[in-house]
Amino acid sequence: MVSLLDIIGPVMVGPSSSHTAGACRLGLLARCLVGGTPQSARIELHGSFARTGEGHGTDKAIVAGLMGFRPDDDRIRTALEIADKEGLDFRFEKTTLDDDAHPNSVRMTLDRNDRHAVMTGASLGAGRVLVSDIDGYPVEVTGNYNTIVLVAEDIPGSVARIATLLANHRLNIATLRLTRQQRGGDAFMVIEIDDEPGPEVRDEIRALPWVRWAFRLDKVSA
């Protein structure tokens, strides 16, 4: 669903809503998967991101997002220098993803301490983004909501258990999607929440014995 405030916005550092602001938002979402600024980042650019990214500051914007800078933060201009100082080891490559990949797509492989994550996402225009893959699981995360993503053993009652846990914290679910690669395999849950879940919610989810890992992706839209 398109929001009016996505159209009149974001307030952002130029020059391109897709190649700068959207790229920054994808970086912001990716950093959540490793719980903060990664120590190393392999960033593969596809399509128009690869062809015209440099002149649009796509590289600067993605690295800025990985460091937690938002699209209106004027440190985006000097993000690469800041990353060098902060010890974020980033590497850009040009790649060709699937034929049906959006022209402005990026795949990021991130490491921070013992955490490792691979995320593929696209910048759809006007600053809107869509994360399509996390660690090999097909997902649809827009960043329009605070989102919890988790991988769990595929056991009966898991959805009810998570829903109850969220309800106990008075958190209202906007959308919930469950995918699994095979019956009895790992289940991947993406839960978009109207309100902002505190870190204790994520910790409680992580404490469930059948949850392998869980992360909160911050809302990145206006």
Next chain:
Amino acid sequence: MYKALADAIRDAEARGHTLAQVALDAESSDQGRTVADIRAVLGRALAVMRQAVGQGMTGDLRSASGLVGGDAAKLRTGPKGPLADTPFRDILARALAVQEVNAAMGVIVAAPTAGGAGVLPAVLTGLAAARKIPDEKVIDALACAGLIGAVVAERASLSGAEGGCQAETGAAAAMAAGAATEMLGGSPSQVGHATALALQGTLGLVCDPLGGLVELPCVFRNATGAAIALTGIELALAGVTFAIPVDEVIDVMGEIGESMDVKYRETAGGGLAATPTGRRLARERLYQIKKAD
């Protein structure tokens, strides 16, 4: 949010509301936010738009490559043309100003995109200044523009990489035309005609920036986009109608975008970017940017 402008126009007419009101109501119910909260966000966007206009008018900005900058100031202080001392010339200056700020990696409001960010602030703040329109009405106009943009996003595209420049400055011109028509007292149906009249004038417009940079011709496309928006406003307010319904014009914009060769979709492979001079300038300037980094 609405998926067809015809539906929004019908609701507005049935309720005796403006399109801004029906857009704010729809957004409020979609997002679970109060109308006052949404208007506050739009109010902050308006403040950033004005700031960008002001910053760009001073004329001391240069883009990363040095290809653009300083032209907004020429319209303020340079020799007079046939449109001197009219809101038209002031609006052209404002459109250039915002886009020069954008090219210099300054702070702007993407509306709908950064590449088309000059058109809407130029038309709305320019006409508001000329007609002494209070901010509350300009904020309403931003809501109306958001509605039009949302319908374009839903039915077609707002991305130069997907739909060419018609999806960026073209969509911006359509949004500005419709929004300003309502701001100046036009009816919901006149807003539809103004939107269609502006968008038909940009159908087929390719996205062909030199070196892929949002600089040339983007800065100037925002000025011509504003001019096209003003055409839509003037015609619609005079009672001119456009025979193809606005939603169909939006649909065909999307179709044209889909069938556009990839070289005309923000890849710097065709159009002005591929002219001999375009290629030479891009080569020289991109080298300069790399050296500066």
